[in-house]
Amino acid sequence: MVLGVAKSRLAVERSNWRKDRPFGFVAKPANAPNGEVDLFTWHCKIPGPAGTCWEGGLFPLDMTFTENYPTAPPCCYFPAKFYHPNVYPTGLVCLSILNAEKSWKPGMTVKQVLLGIQELLKEPNNGDPAQQDAWEDIDMNPREYERKVKLQAQRYKA
Amino acid sequence: MTPAVEASGPGWPQVIWSEALQQRVRTAKVLAVGAGGIGCELLKTLALSGFENIEVVDMDTIETSNLNRQFLFRKRHVGQSKAKVAAEAVKRFRPSCNINAMQANIKEPQYNVSWFKGFDLVLNGLDNLEARRHVNRLCLAAEIPLVESGTAAYLGQVSVHIKGKFECFECQPKATPKTFPVCTIRNTPDKPIHCIVWAKDLLFQRLFGRADVVTDLDEAAEKAEEGAEGDAAAAAEQEASFFVRHPEETSEAYAERIFHRVFCFDIERVIGMTDLWKTRKPPVPLKVEALRPAASAAASANGSSHTNGKQAAAMDVSACRSMGLRDSHAAWSSAQSAQVFLKAIQLFLDLRADEVGAAVFDKDDALAVEFVAAASNLRSTCYSIPPLSLFELKGMAGNIVHAIATTNAIVAGLIAVEATKLLAKMPAACRATHLRSSVHTGRSGRERVVGPSMLEPPNPKCPVCGTAQLTLEIDTAKTTFKEFLDKVVRRKLAVSQPTIISDNFMYEEGPDLDEDEVADNAQFLPRPLAALPSGGIKDSSLVKVSDQSQELELMLIVSHQEQWDEEKDPEGFRLGGTAPKGRADAPVAAAAAGPSSSAAAGDDEDDIVEVSEEALEQTKPGLISKRKRATPEEDQPGPGKRLKAAADDVEVLE
Numbered sequence: 001m002v003l004g005v006a007k008s009r010l011a012v013e014r015s016n017w018r019k020d021r022p023f024g025f026v027a028k029p030a031n032a033p034n035g036e037v038d039l040f041t042w043h044c045k046i047p048g049p050a051g052t053c054w055e056g057g058l059f060p061l062d063m064t065f066t067e068n069y070p071t072a073p074p075c076c077y078f079p080a081k082f083y084h085p086n087v088y089p090t091g092l093v094c095l096s097i098l099n100a101e102k103s104w105k106p107g108m109t110v111k112q113v114l115l116g117i118q119e120l121l122k123e124p125n126n127g128d129p130a131q132q133d134a135w136e137d138i139d140m141n142p143r144e145y146e147r148k149v150k151l152q153a154q155r156y157k158a
Numbered sequence: 159m160t161p162a163v164e165a166s167g168p169g170w171p172q173v174i175w176s177e178a179l180q181q182r183v184r185t186a187k188v189l190a191v192g193a194g195g196i197g198c199e200l201l202k203t204l205a206l207s208g209f210e211n212i213e214v215v216d217m218d219t220i221e222t223s224n225l226n227r228q229f230l231f232r233k234r235h236v237g238q239s240k241a242k243v244a245a246e247a248v249k250r251f252r253p254s255c256n257i258n259a260m261q262a263n264i265k266e267p268q269y270n271v272s273w274f275k276g277f278d279l280v281l282n283g284l285d286n287l288e289a290r291r292h293v294n295r296l297c298l299a300a301e302i303p304l305v306e307s308g309t310a311a312y313l314g315q316v317s318v319h320i321k322g323k324f325e326c327f328e329c330q331p332k333a334t335p336k337t338f339p340v341c342t343i344r345n346t347p348d349k350p351i352h353c354i355v356w357a358k359d360l361l362f363q364r365l366f367g368r369a370d371v372v373t374d375l376d377e378a379a380e381k382a383e384e385g386a387e388g389d390a391a392a393a394a395e396q397e398a399s400f401f402v403r404h405p406e407e408t409s410e411a412y413a414e415r416i417f418h419r420v421f422c423f424d425i426e427r428v429i430g431m432t433d434l435w436k437t438r439k440p441p442v443p444l445k446v447e448a449l450r451p452a453a454s455a456a457a458s459a460n461g462s463s464h465t466n467g468k469q470a471a472a473m474d475v476s477a478c479r480s481m482g483l484r485d486s487h488a489a490w491s492s493a494q495s496a497q498v499f500l501k502a503i504q505l506f507l508d509l510r511a512d513e514v515g516a517a518v519f520d521k522d523d524a525l526a527v528e529f530v531a532a533a534s535n536l537r538s539t540c541y542s543i544p545p546l547s548l549f550e551l552k553g554m555a556g557n558i559v560h561a562i563a564t565t566n567a568i569v570a571g572l573i574a575v576e577a578t579k580l581l582a583k584m585p586a587a588c589r590a591t592h593l594r595s596s597v598h599t600g601r602s603g604r605e606r607v608v609g610p611s612m613l614e615p616p617n618p619k620c621p622v623c624g625t626a627q628l629t630l631e632i633d634t635a636k637t638t639f640k641e642f643l644d645k646v647v648r649r650k651l652a653v654s655q656p657t658i659i660s661d662n663f664m665y666e667e668g669p670d671l672d673e674d675e676v677a678d679n680a681q682f683l684p685r686p687l688a689a690l691p692s693g694g695i696k697d698s699s700l701v702k703v704s705d706q707s708q709e710l711e712l713m714l715i716v717s718h719q720e721q722w723d724e725e726k727d728p729e730g731f732r733l734g735g736t737a738p739k740g741r742a743d744a745p746v747a748a749a750a751a752g753p754s755s756s757a758a759a760g761d762d763e764d765d766i767v768e769v770s771e772e773a774l775e776q777t778k779p780g781l782i783s784k785r786k787r788a789t790p791e792e793d794q795p796g797p798g799k800r801l802k803a804a805a806d807d808v809e810v811l812e
Contacts, residue, residue, distance in 0.1 A: 003659065003702055004291055005328055008621035011659055015706060018670045031678065035691035037664040067288060072337060088340065099339045127433045128341055
């Protein structure tokens with residue numbers, strides 16, 4: 001009924017995003033076929049950072065919020081089995097700014113989160129593995145890692 | 159500190175004995191939300207204080223564990239509606255009291271703004287944050303005073319919320335239940351709660367719960383890599399199959415296989431992730447053989463309790479009882495935890511086989527709690543985290559806040575006191591009251607357990623009550639969304655790039671939108687308001703209007719009105735309340751709007767819309783200087799140890 005804290009803030013986030021969206025990114029609350037909008041689920045797209053093996057890809061990411069937002073951070077999901085050391089096989093992104101016990105701050109904006117995840121693409125954190133595949137490759141077989149990343153960028157071509 | 163009193167009448171509390179107030183109490187219509195711990199006490203106190211028109215809403219049914227404190231209920235009532243049984247019990251000792259009971263969720267749509275407007279007061283005795291937030295918002299929209307309450311063990315609080323006068327329930331951020339990052343739970347726990355979450359949400363779920371539930375906690379993760387292009391679901395299945403009992407496998411052998419897997423094999427695998435242990439101490443695997451007691455002792459203890467008599471009811475099966483572990487306040491040794499773990503799995507498979515694959519963790523399920531406690535303690539041992547007692551673990555696993563009847567009774571009494579002050583029209587006499595767990599010496603030097611403090615004015619930055627609110631009467635069946643936008647939003651409210659949100663409907667406008675978005679939004683324009691998505695904009699709808707091109711935001715409370723007098727209201731709608739002023743250069747020319755639709759103050763035909771500076775400020779949170787907090791009468795108590803996240807409120811939940 002009346003907008004709660006979480007929903008009000010999400011409406012503000014949407015408004016601010018419209019005023020100041022970083023180039024190449026997409027972020028929009030989900031639309032259902034019946035015309036309803038779900039402010040708690042955003043469909044986003046993150047461009048692969050230029051000058052890296054991620055370049056050329058436009059990676060889809062879903063951001064899900066709860067009623068406890070912004071006290072609690074959103075959950076961010078790439079597609080299942082997304083290849084990156086800090087992404088769980090379900091697609092969940094493991095990142096300190098998305099962790100309430102680490103660096104999440106209620107003031108953090110959708111824009112900052114998306115830019116943070118873009119940064120994570122080129123700067124993975126191998127101290128916090130979330131999947132074995134990319135985590136092993138990056139240490140033991142960097143060339144294979146780069147090949148798979150480029151393949152993935154092709155798959156999600158902008 | 160004398161409260162404001164009308165003319166020459168008596169002040170608070172003398173006014174209680176005035177016939178006028180007693181009459182007011184008798185006739186007032188109050189809504190009591192919740193008929194549980196606080197609710198039972200409250201209904202009794204209200205009835206005995208002279209209240210005669212009470213509506214009570216509670217969706218819950220009575221459980222055995224309620225009976226020790228929810229004194230209106232008896233054993234024979236278990237399973238019946240709390241609201242109904244409580245109402246009947248009160249009517250028995252106070253037949254003059256009209257209590258209308260409803261077994262329903264207060265969040266259901268029939269309990270809308272106009273329904274709330276039918277009450278003089280709303281009194282909350284709720285046990286969850288979501289419902290509290292909801293009632294707060296409806297009271298704000300309906301402009302009905304709210305008395306809010308909560309208790310947890312010896313702590314309690316009562317506060318009064320009046321729109322525009324005092325803080326609303328959400329003016330100060332609330333502590334929300336903590337969630338834990340997946341990496342910590344899976345690989346690097348360092349607190350008992352991390353192990354409890356692992357035992358409850360991952361291990362219990364995997365052994366006894368539905369097999370198709372895959373969470374981020376699942377290590378199917380690790381397996382997915384085996385066929386890089388392989389199917390994640392297949393990998394998950396393969397992973398899950400390990401936890402399925404083989405045919406012919408005894409429950410004992412199964413239990414030991416699981417033990418070895420989760421406390422030895424998995425731990426060794428995590429130790430292998432060397433990057434994790436650069437800054438942390440690696441865990442230590444546990445061997446089941448090392449923790450096995452003299453075999454005969456366990457066997458004989460087990461033989462005595464389960465073989466004689468009928469098979470125990472599912473909820474009564476207990477591993478601890480069969481092992482003679484009676485003191486729930488003592489922490490088990492690792493060997494005892496191991497035995498409880500193995501025994502609990504065996505009992506589950508042997509006596510409750512039909513539940514395996516569908517079980518859901520329940521804090522009142524002794525065996526489930528024992529299993530989670532044992533598993534959690536064993537994992538704690540691996541990670542050098544101190545073990546906890548069954549009692550402590552049960553409390554944490556079940557998010558149990560221990561309830562005390564006396565606290566509820568005091569809090570209910572305080573609610574009735576604040577309600578009476580409100581009916582006496584003495585809001586200045588209202589207080590927020592905190593109940594402490596120990597005697598507190600205030601600034602005055604007086605020792606007290608119950609400490610009143612002044613109520614704070616609303617937080618202008620509050621996202622819930624900081625928005626200006628207007629009423630809109632309009633024919634929602636005939637008026638199209640486009641007409642609404644043109645006539646009300648643009649012309650009357652001077653919004654140039656409107657964003658409209660009503661429940662799950664959102665409309666946006668602006669040059670930044672791409673073509674698809676513009677088309678998506680345009681499809682709504684010809685529809686009547688009531689036919690918009692998400693149930694439509696109709697009677698009692700709350701519509702948020704904001705302007706993408708300027709700092710302006712307000713809430714419209716809609717009422718459906720079919721009959722319009724062309725003479726009196728040529729526009730076919732009526733706006734009421736305090737509207738914020740639009741920007742002077744708003745794109746719609748005032749001239750085009752005609753004489754009766756200018757938003758300017760002083761227009762006599764239009765005096766229902768008054769423009770105030772405060773309302774304007776309300777919509778521009780950025781301009782408000784940091785507000786001054788009123789000095790509380792006494793300093794606030796130190797926050798309780800498990801409730802410390804709230805600012806200076808003890809945020810407690812029954």
